[in-house]
Amino acid sequence: MMGKFSKGILFGAVVGAASGLLFAPRSGKATRQKFVDELExxxxxKEDFTDKLxxxxxxxxxxxxxxxxYIEPFIDGINRDVETFKFQAEPRVEQIQEQVEKIQSELPDLPIEK
Incomplete structure (x- = not known):
């Protein structure tokens, strides 16, 4: 099915190009020159596109x-910073947990005011 479509497109392009050349309002020489100019x-x-590409x-x-x-050293540095932070934060987190447990253990002993 696609083969017939492609053949139809190709046939239409050839017929259109031939008709355009045959029925052009310019002389043959002017038409050929325009065709050469367009090709140039x-x-x-194409050259500009190739250069840009x-x-x-x-x-x-x-x-x-x-x-x-740069990315690998950057990632390594961040990983070191995270490990340093964890190392410094763990004792503090443990201290905070101890304080929370102490507060919770003493909390039931406080009188509740109404």
Missing amino acids: DWSDL DQFKESAQALQAAADT
Whole structure:
């Protein structure tokens, strides 16, 4: 099914191009020159696109290299900071838990006012 559709599109493009060339309001020489100019424009666009794509690839490679250089040490540094924080926080958390338990054990002994 798609093959018939593709053939139809190709046939329509060829017939349209031929009709455009045959029934163009310009002379054959002017039409050919316009066709050559259009091809040159498309060629220039292709070259520009290729250059921009190459620049993008280079930028992406540079970004990847920078990421490889900086991200791993950054993650390692954060992991060290987290471990240091845990090490410093654990005794404090234990002290707070002890205080909470002490308060809770003494709380039932307090008279409740109404």
